[in-house]
Amino acid sequence: MNRFIQTNLGWRRSIAGLIIFLTMALVACGSSATATPVTTTTTGSTPVSQPQATSVPSSAVSARDSIVLVIAEQPAVVDALGTGGGISQAVHHDNMSDPLTWQSGDDQRIVPTSATTGWEQVGPSKWRFFLREGVKFHNGEPWNAQAALPSLAILASSENDNPSYGYTGGFTAEAFDEFTLDINCTTPCPIFPNTAFFANFTAPDFLASTTEEDRARQNVSFGPYKLVEWDFGVSITQEAYEDYVPAGDHFEFQTPVIRDVKWFFRGEPQVMAAMVKTGEADIAWDVGVDAIDTLDANQIKSGGSAEVFTLDVLSMLHPETSKLKVRQAMAHAINCQEMIDALYGGNSVCRGNIIWPGVIGATESNTAPYSFDPGLSRQLLEEANYDNDTVLRLFSRGTRIPKQVEVLEAVQGYLADVGVNVDVNIVDVQGFLDRRNCRAGQAVADLLSDRGSTKDAADATLEEMQAALAAANERGSTSCATAELIENEPSNETLDFGRQITYYLNCSKAQSPFCDPSPGGIQEQLAPALAASGDERKQLLEGLADFVHEQALWLTPFDLPVIYAVDPKLNWQPRFDRRVRINSMTFSP
Known part of the structure; x- marks a missing residue:
C-alpha cells in the first residue's frame, strides 16, 4: 500500500x-x-x-x-x-x-x-x-x-x-x-x-x-x-x-x-x-x-449522489497550473484506485472526468481514469520547466464527504512525491465559497466594473472576456483571492454535460476555473452545444468532454456513494x- x-x-x-x-x-x-x-x-x-x-x-x-x-x-x-x-x-x-x-x-x-x-x-x-x-x-x-x-x-x-x-x-x-x-x-x-x-x-x-x-x-x-x-x-x-x-x-x-x-x-x-x-x-x-x-x-x-469528488485545477491566472503538461503530470501522479480501495473499501469508481457513462456527452474514453505513472509525471514536469519552489494552494470546506481529510492528505502526498508541493487549507463554508467564487466570472465582472459597465458578466462580449482574462493573467489574480486547487463535488442530476459546461467552462461564471474566449474557442462552442438536441447535442457535448479529459482540467475524480x-x-x-x-x-x- x-x-x-x-x-x-x-x-x-x-x-x-x-x-x-x-x-x-x-x-x-x-x-x-x-x-x-x-x-x-x-x-x-x-x-x-x-x-x-x-x-x-x-x-x-x-x-x-x-x-x-x-x-x-x-x-x-x-x-x-x-x-x-x-x-x-x-x-x-x-x-x-x-x-x-x-x-x-x-x-x-x-x-x-x-x-x-x-x-x-x-x-x-x-x-x-x-x-x-x-x-x-x-x-x-x-x-x-x-x-x-x-x-x-x-x-x-x-x-x-x-x-x-x-x-x-x-x-x-x-x-x-x-x-x-x-x-x-x-x-x-x-x-x-x-x-x-x-x-x-x-x-x-x-x-x-x-x-x-x-x-x-x-x-x-x-x-x-x-x-x-x-x-x-x-x-x-x-x-x-x-x-x-x-x-x-x-x-x-x-x-x-x-x-x-x-x-x-x-x-x-x-x-x-x-x-x-x-x-x-x-x-x-x-x-x-x-x-x-x-x-x-x-x-x-x-x-x-449523482456527484463525483474532484479538485478543480485553475487553468488560468497561475504560471504553473495554466500549463497543460503540469496538469497532466498531476493527473498521472495520483493513484486513485489505491486511494479508494484504502479509504472506501473499493466502493467507488475512478474517473478521468466529472461525468460518467450514461450522462449525455460521456464516453468510455473521455471518462477513463488517468493511469498512475509517477515517472511520466516527473518527465512532464521537467518538459514544462516546472518551478519546484512553487507551493500550490488547495482549499476545501470541512466534512464535505467522509474521509475528506484523508483524501486531501493522500493527494498532497502523491503530488509531493513527484515534486509538486501543495498547501492544504480546510476552512469554513463561507471562507471556502469566497475562494471558489473568485475565478473567471469575477475577472469579467472586474473588467466590466473598471469600464463603468453595469451589465451582468453573462452578457459580456468576447472582446470583454478576452480583455478580462488578459488583465487578470497580468495581475496573476482577480480582485479577490482564489486557489490553484479547489475541492469540488460537481453533480449531474440532469444527466447531461450541459450542466457542467455552463458552470465550469464558462468565462462568465464566478467559480469557473477555466476560460477560453479566443475566436472559435470553448466559450463560443458552449451556446451551440446547449442549443442542440438529439444526436447533434450528444456529438457536441462529447467533443467538449473530450477536451476536458485531454486538458486534465480536474484532478482525481471519483464517484461518491x-x-x-x-x-x-x-x-x-x-x-x-x-x-x-x-x-x-x-x-x-
Whole structure:
C-alpha cells in the first residue's frame, strides 16, 4: 500500500464482507435524461436503491409525528435563493422550498411541484409554465406569476451564488397571465424543465424588504416545512407547513404526516451513526463505509449522489497550473484506485472526468481514469520547466464527504512525491465559497466594473472576456483571492454535460476555473452545444468532454456513494441523488 495512505492517513482495513454487502445493497439504474418531460431512468455515478411506490395515499399515517435528522454540517444559509450544494442543502432546498420542477425520486422523470401543474415549449428559447392556484408562501403572501418574478430575476443571474443558474443558464421571466409564467432563455434551451429543480422562490414582499444578509438566516418559501428556529452551529428546527398544497398524488409532494423536524450537525460520521444506533436520531447521512460495522443490517441504506469528488485545477491566472503538461503530470501522479480501495473499501469508481457513462456527452474514453505513472509525471514536469519552489494552494470546506481529510492528505502526498508541493487549507463554508467564487466570472465582472459597465458578466462580449482574462493573467489574480486547487463535488442530476459546461467552462461564471474566449474557442462552442438536441447535442457535448479529459482540467475524480444510517421503522428509500424529502416519510409502529 502506498505510504501516503498508510502513514499519513492511518487507514484501517475495511471490515470483512463490506464489498459483498454493498454490492447486494446497491441497485444500478440506466438511461439518460431527455429534452422533454418524459419518464426516464438513469445510469448514475454509483448504484442506487430505487423506491418502488410513486405515490402516497391521502390517508397516509405515521406512528410518530417527529423526526431527528443528522448531517455533517449546517447549511451556509437557509434562504431559498441562497447557495446550496451537498448534503446540507436538504435542510432548506429539499424541505422548506419547492422548485419550479422536480426530478422524481423513483424514475427520474420530470414532474410538477406545488409551484406548477405543467409546462410546454413554445419556441426554441421559450417555455410556458402553468402555476398551481391556491398556494401561499409561509408568510401568507399569495403565489402567482407576478410573485415568481423577483425570485426568478435573482436565479437568472450569474453574478450571485444562487442554486439554479449553473443548471438553467440565463433567462428572463414574464407573467403571461395570473397563473401562467413565460421563461425566455438567453440562448436556446431544449431541456429547460430538466434543469429547473433548484429554481426556488421567496415571498416577493419579504424579498423586497429584507437584505440578503438577513435573508440568509430565514426561509419564506412554500415548501412542506417552515423554519421555526436556527440555533446556529447546533440545530435547526422545522415544523410542517399547515397550508402546504400537495402536487397531486406524487409521493414527494404530499402533506406532511411527520409534523416536527429537528436537524443536528455532527462532523464525525461515526458520531452520526452512533446517534442512530442509540435512538438519538432517526436518520443520518453520509456516514461512510466505516459505519457499516457499527450498525445492524436493517439500519443501513445506500444510494447514489449523482456527484463525483474532484479538485478543480485553475487553468488560468497561475504560471504553473495554466500549463497543460503540469496538469497532466498531476493527473498521472495520483493513484486513485489505491486511494479508494484504502479509504472506501473499493466502493467507488475512478474517473478521468466529472461525468460518467450514461450522462449525455460521456464516453468510455473521455471518462477513463488517468493511469498512475509517477515517472511520466516527473518527465512532464521537467518538459514544462516546472518551478519546484512553487507551493500550490488547495482549499476545501470541512466534512464535505467522509474521509475528506484523508483524501486531501493522500493527494498532497502523491503530488509531493513527484515534486509538486501543495498547501492544504480546510476552512469554513463561507471562507471556502469566497475562494471558489473568485475565478473567471469575477475577472469579467472586474473588467466590466473598471469600464463603468453595469451589465451582468453573462452578457459580456468576447472582446470583454478576452480583455478580462488578459488583465487578470497580468495581475496573476482577480480582485479577490482564489486557489490553484479547489475541492469540488460537481453533480449531474440532469444527466447531461450541459450542466457542467455552463458552470465550469464558462468565462462568465464566478467559480469557473477555466476560460477560453479566443475566436472559435470553448466559450463560443458552449451556446451551440446547449442549443442542440438529439444526436447533434450528444456529438457536441462529447467533443467538449473530450477536451476536458485531454486538458486534465480536474484532478482525481471519483464517484461518491452515500451511506445512510436509519431507524428500521422509518419508511423511506434513498434517491439516485442525495435529496431527501421528509414529507415522503412515515414511521411504522
